[in-house]
Amino acid sequence: MSCACIGILRAERLDDSYRWILRQYRKKVIEDTCWFSIELEWHMKSTYTDYEKEQLIEVFGQFPEQEIFIFGECDRIFVAAHELIRHFGGMMYINLAVSKSKINLYPGKKIPVYKKHHNNPSRHKPDRWLVDQLFIREFFKDSKADYYEKFKLDPFLYIA
Incomplete structure (x- = not known):
């Protein structure tokens, strides 16, 4: 199974403007990703060209099943998981953790999203x-x- 890892980090804490920040983040979830690996580790800039974004999305979408580890602060990792499921139909295993070291030490529960995709009300x-x-x-x-x-x-x- 192919594996990708996304780290979503932020320098400062969220204040009352968190909704605006997360709306912006929802629009460009990939641009805030500061650590990404798939077979090889890539260190990318904080913003990507359209071509780089297209490549990144193609990498995520090219495998029928994929294991993805997402680490970072809670508000961001959940939005990132939402974006990936929305774009790729849940054909992946996703694992969330607060830090990369926690994922490395204990991968946690991998949820086979693609099996549960149609079991919702x-x-x-x-x-x-x-x-x-x-x-x-x-x-x-x-x-x-x-x-x-x-x-x-x-x-x-929420979009105002």
């Missing part, structure tokens, strides 16, 4: 349902606080 937005129900619930399952409500995709993907 919200067929008009299966990508949101998959991220909300599978990733966010799974990510915070051992937490006492109700992080699920805090990190559900709706407020992050």
Whole structure:
């Protein structure tokens, strides 16, 4: 199985303008990706040309099944997972973690998204349902606080 790894890092914390930031991020999820590997490790600039973006998307889309590791801060990794599922129909395994070292030490639970793609009650937005129900619930399952409500995709993907 092919493997890709995306790291999404941010220098400063989000303030009250997080919705605007995440709307911008949703439009260009690939541009904020600062670490990417598939078989070889590539160190890319923070912004890509159209040709580079096209190459990156082709790499993600060329395999029928693909294992993708996404690490970074919670608000960003969930939006990145949503973008990938939305563009590629869930034909992949996705694993999320807060840091690259955590993914390297313990890969966590890989969710076969493509098997669960059609088992959702919200067929008009299966990508949101998959991220909300599978990733966010799974990510915070051992937490006492109700992080699920805090990190559900709706407020992050809200477009005014």
